[in-house]
Amino acid sequence: ETGVTQTPRHLVMGMTNKKSLKCEQHLGHNAMYWYKQSAKKPLELMFVYSLEERVENNSVPSRFSPECPNSSHLFLHLHTLQPEDSALYLCASSQGLESETQYFGPGTRLLVL
Amino acid sequence: AQKVTQAQTEISVVEKEDVTLDCVYETRDTTYYLFWYKQPPSGELVFLIRRNSFDEQNEISGRYSWNFQKSTSSFNFTITASQVVDSAVYFCALSLSGTYKYIFGTGTRLKVLA
Numbered sequence: 347e348t349g350v351t352q353t354p355r356h357l358v359m360g361m362t363n364k365k366s367l368k369c370e371q372h373l374g375h376n377a378m379y380w381y382k383q384s385a386k387k388p389l390e391l392m393f394v395y396s397l398e399e400r401v402e403n404n405s406v407p408s409r410f411s412p413e414c415p416n417s418s419h420l421f422l423h424l425h426t427l428q429p430e431d432s433a434l435y436l437c438a439s440s441q442g443l444e445s446e447t448q449y450f451g452p453g454t455r456l457l458v459l
Numbered sequence: 460a461q462k463v464t465q466a467q468t469e470i471s472v473v474e475k476e477d478v479t480l481d482c483v484y485e486t487r488d489t490t491y492y493l494f495w496y497k498q499p500p501s502g503e504l505v506f507l508i509r510r511n512s513f514d515e516q517n518e519i520s521g522r523y524s525w526n527f528q529k530s531t532s533s534f535n536f537t538i539t540a541s542q543v544v545d546s547a548v549y550f551c552a553l554s555l556s557g558t559y560k561y562i563f564g565t566g567t568r569l570k571v572l573a
Contacts (some may be wrong), residue, residue, distance in 0.1 A: 377559065389550075389563045402559075434502055443559040445492050450504035 349373045350451035352437050358457045359427065367422040367454045369437030378420040379438040379448060380412060387434070395420060396443050427458045461486045461509040463553050465564035471573050472541050480567045482551030488512075490556035493523065493534045496568070510534065534570045541571045 350371045359365050371378060378394040394402035396413040409431075412424040420437055435452045439447035462485040472478045484493065495507040508518060510527055511547055518525045522539045548568045552561040 374474065379559075388565055389561075391560060394559060425489055426561075436504065438504075445555050446559070447494070447506055447509050448559075448561065450463055450496070452501035455502065 347425055348452075349449050350439055352435075352451040352454050354454060356455045356457075358459065359424070361427060361429070362394055363427075364423070364425040365423065367437075369420040369422075371437075371439035371451075373421075373439055373441075373449060375439040375441050375449075376415075376417050377440045377443050377446070378414060378417070379440075380420065380422050381436040381438065381450075383434075383436055383453070384432040389426055393422075393424060394443070394445075398410060401443065424456075428454075428459050432456055432458045435442055460556065461488075461553055461562045463475065463476060463551055463562050463564040465549075465551055465567050467567045468565075469568040469570070471572060474543060476542050477537060477539050478541050478569065478571075480538075480549050480569065482534045482536065482552075482564060484532050484551070486555065488555050490497065491513065492529075492554045492556070493527065494552040495534075495536050496550045496560070497547045498550065504550065507530040507536075529545045538569075541569075543571050543573050545569060546571045 353368045377396045379394050382390045392406045393412040398414045409426050413421040436453045437451040438448040440448045462465045494511045496504040498504050503507045514573045526535045548566040549566045551565045554561050
């Protein structure tokens, strides 16, 4: 089974919609991450969770709301998004937080109209 | 401050050619880790290699090889006998010891033409 899965793979939403992105890791890792990848920009770290506790909230607007119910699942709840939020959202996991290799999922391509 | 530079924005080669992707990093820390990831059109970042700053041995894995040189702060990646399936964006990243933050380069898009 693929190490890190993400659903949906593609999402189109209006600015007034509410949607959620889901990430699941099957690697037995303790840390999970959300990244945003926009065209012509470096990957931006958004949130980090370790053992279900948030350890990083990298100045992300409140219209993005993460949730980590257990060490295998990570959600990103979206509401009232802007067109500039259109991007590829990548989830990753690692064994721990310190200098560990991060393993990425396939991403969700989000288009906000 | 830390920084990773991938000066090659896009490279095109013909199948079976060898190609080297450059990565230059900046850090004052003595303990750090370097990574390479491959991002095919599907979007997933595929982990290729992790190297710590104390291990300067070059690594070979099939058609892939990596040349780590601390003297020039470079961690270059060579694909031998390239194939169309190697077409992707390749990212180099730096992580300081004890942290989870990666400093990614801007990526090099490799196109391998049949």
